[in-house]
Amino acid sequence: MNKKIGKALVVGAGISGIRSALDLAETGYSVTLIDRSPHLGGVLSQLDYQFPTDRCGMCKMLPLVNRDASSQYCLRKGLFHENIEILLSTEMNSLEGEPGHFQVKLKQKPTWIDPELCNGCGLCTEVCPVEVPDEFNAGLNHRKAIYLPVPHAIPNPYVIDFTACTRCGECEKICPTQAIGISQQERKKFKILVVDDELIVRDSLKEWLEEEGFSVDMAESGQEALDKLSANSYHLMLTDIKMP
Ligand code: SF4
Ligand code: SF4
Structure with missing residues (x-):
């Protein structure tokens, strides 16, 4: 539907947020979907592989889709809707107004990786010397300080965990597309x-x-x-x- 009838903000891009955003978008609202994490899907993204076949299917079991190949949402296909704007690593800073006329201020954390330039080659992850427990796998394995939060999600930007990053600059040096801007961001401070x-x-x-x-x-x-x-x-x- 092209004709927009109003604006709506959906906070949280887990299953409920995605379903709400899709319903509002289909109704004709211009929707902004935000999540404080750097990826879509919430806990759903961790439940994607089904035992024992490793097939994906949570999306089809849940009330997100038409339960056939014309799914509106799939972690591997992404969420693309002309009425939905997705802002990741974003939190609500303030909320004013009243029902029907809210004013919201959003705050987006810098990722220091330009998603337009990143081609997903993974070289940065290979050279990163820092390893920390991987939240995606409940700490059963390790990930690097620069990593893909959810290996199979779309959109799927690489992010830097600045609580672990030592600012060694190795990822920035090897990145073939100059997508990483740590030193530039350090200069701003x-x-x-x-x-x-x-x-x-x-x-x-x-x-x-x-x-x-x-x-x-x-x-x-x-x-x-x-x-x-x-x-x-x-x-x-x-x-x-x-x-x-
Ligand atoms: S090295 Fe650069 S282009 Fe490759 S995945 Fe990392 S940030 Fe993206
Ligand atoms: S700057 Fe940070 S993310 Fe990049 S390689 Fe060094 S420790 Fe890893």
Whole structure:
């Protein structure tokens, strides 16, 4: 259905969320489906293989589909609907308003891997030196710090577990498509204070440093610099010597 009759937000992309999103989308709502995890399917994604044949089939047993080949949803085919926008690694930050007129702020965690550039080659996982218990298999095996959260799901972006990652940079070096941007993201956290009474010097330094990915703050006098230093923390200060 192309004609949209309103907007709806579905929080949680497990079986209930996917079913709700599909129903709303079919009715004509423009749906945003969010999940705090980096993959769709929730617990369903862990139940996909059936004993003893290893055939997939949970989708067909559950009330998600037509129980035939025209399934609306399958972990291996993905969830694609013109009225559904999927935002993974996303949480609701605030909710205001009343029924029929809510305003919601969403917060999406950076994955530091560009899904448009990642071709799924897996080289990053091969070189990653960090191993941790794999939640997908209930800790029975290990995964790397850069990994596929659900091996068979679509969409299926590689993600980095930053609680385990040591920032060694090996994955970034080997990635053939430059999809990984750890060092760029690390630079954003590096705060520099530029102190100079010449506007052109301050602006030029700010522009160059921001182009390189750093966060830049500016002060035009010694007193302003001292005020900023007492209110914020900086990793580096670049300052003129002769100051008003
Ligand atoms: S090496 Fe790069 S392109 Fe290959 S899976 Fe990892 S992030 Fe994707
Ligand atoms: S930067 Fe992190 S994810 Fe990448 S190889 Fe090193 S430990 Fe693994």
